[in-house]
Amino acid sequence: MSEYTFTKHASDTFSAGVWMFGRFLDRYATDGYGPPVEITDAIRTAASVGGIESLDLNYPFWGTGEVTVEAVRDALDETGLRALAITPEIYTREFRAGSFTNPDGKVRRRALDLIERATEVGHELGVDYMKIWPGQDGFDYPLQTDPRRLWELSVDGMQKIAAPHPSMPFAIEYKPKEPRTHMFFSDAARTLLAIDDIALDNVGVLIDFGHSLYAGESPAAAADLCLARGRLIDIDLNDNFRSWDDDMTVGSVHILETIEFLLTLKNAGWQKAWKLDQFPFREDPVEAARASIRTVQAMLRLLDRIDLEQLEAARERQDALAAQSFLHELLLGEPVDAS
Numbered sequence: 001m002s003e004y005t006f007t008k009h010a011s012d013t014f015s016a017g018v019w020m021f022g023r024f025l026d027r028y029a030t031d032g033y034g035p036p037v038e039i040t041d042a043i044r045t046a047a048s049v050g051g052i053e054s055l056d057l058n059y060p061f062w063g064t065g066e067v068t069v070e071a072v073r074d075a076l077d078e079t080g081l082r083a084l085a086i087t088p089e090i091y092t093r094e095f096r097a098g099s100f101t102n103p104d105g106k107v108r109r110r111a112l113d114l115i116e117r118a119t120e121v122g123h124e125l126g127v128d129y130m131k132i133w134p135g136q137d138g139f140d141y142p143l144q145t146d147p148r149r150l151w152e153l154s155v156d157g158m159q160k161i162a163a164p165h166p167s168m169p170f171a172i173e174y175k176p177k178e179p180r181t182h183m184f185f186s187d188a189a190r191t192l193l194a195i196d197d198i199a200l201d202n203v204g205v206l207i208d209f210g211h212s213l214y215a216g217e218s219p220a221a222a223a224d225l226c227l228a229r230g231r232l233i234d235i236d237l238n239d240n241f242r243s244w245d246d247d248m249t250v251g252s253v254h255i256l257e258t259i260e261f262l263l264t265l266k267n268a269g270w271q272k273a274w275k276l277d278q279f280p281f282r283e284d285p286v287e288a289a290r291a292s293i294r295t296v297q298a299m300l301r302l303l304d305r306i307d308l309e310q311l312e313a314a315r316e317r318q319d320a321l322a323a324q325s326f327l328h329e330l331l332l333g334e335p336v337d338a339s
């Protein structure tokens with residue numbers, strides 16, 4: 001079990017991925033769902049939400065021409081926001097055949113170099129952790145790859161980036177598919193198993209609630225699995241219909257499972273800012289962030305009203321109807337007398 005302890009922050013604050021306030025593209029609206037946005041402007045938009053205290057920043061920083069660390073630091077200082085994490089972009093065109101697992105050793109090297117440069121920027125900005133999402137690592141077709149080789153390359157890549165920076169946590173964000181039909185770090189158990197092989201105290205997991213749903217998991221059980229091993233570095237909150245990474249507002253579809261997820265974290269003494277990761281393609285991103293913040297705050301107030309002893313007793317008996325009735329009463333009000 002990891003002895004590593006991660007920086008703690010007040011639990012009534014929020015953080016977000018800066019991409020929530022950027023430009024969205026998909027394979028249909030290839031002209032984008034809005035005009036191009038500079039990362040420094042996205043930082044200012046994030047600040048206008050109110051309640052967001054820190055940001056996960058993509059690196060290289062997006063914008064027309066080179067956007068320097070100083071420009072990003074100035075935008076953060078100006079808005080009073082903090083850099084929470086850096087996400088190196090190891091999933092762009094250059095890495096379309098993979099980053100850690102690219103069949104070309106030169107491309108693998110470039111991915112490691114990019115993460116190293118991003119980590120130096122992370123140290124400069126004082127981030128809490130590096131977020132690693134090897135979105136292009138995996139396979140699309142049967143017979144395309146040797147699973148053992150992908151495992152070796154992924155473990156080796158993570159060791160190479162994390163070992164030189166023992167004071168910096170590296171959080172692997174798993175997701176079952178998209179853009180590959182099968183992504184390498186696909187679910188919580190597989191990621192934890194790889195982390196066992198990586199065997200470094202500063203490597204852990206970021207659970208994206210939507211990715212966990214998409215992977216067919218119970219997000220609460222996935223969180224518990226990572227917490228029990230001391231490997232949960234952060235979480236992303238959002239929602240979807242379980243068949244795609246829709247990145248919708250928190251609680252828009254899976255209210256009960258979101259509450260169960262928050263309860264699991266709260267019971268474990270979770271003290272970090274609640275992190276949002278959404279893609280509001282057709283909604284106003286500021287309003288979509290505010291909607292999620294309001295929902296999470298309402299859910300946290302609801303958790304304060306749950307009779308935990310009663311809930312625990314129901315769980316001890318594995319009494320599904322009793323456990324659900326607490327939540328339904330709190331959510332829907334007192335049952336109406338039908339007599």
Ligand code: FE
Binds near residue numbers: 208277
């Ligand atoms: Fe995410």
Ligand code: FE
Binds near residue numbers: 210211247
């Ligand atoms: Fe996602």
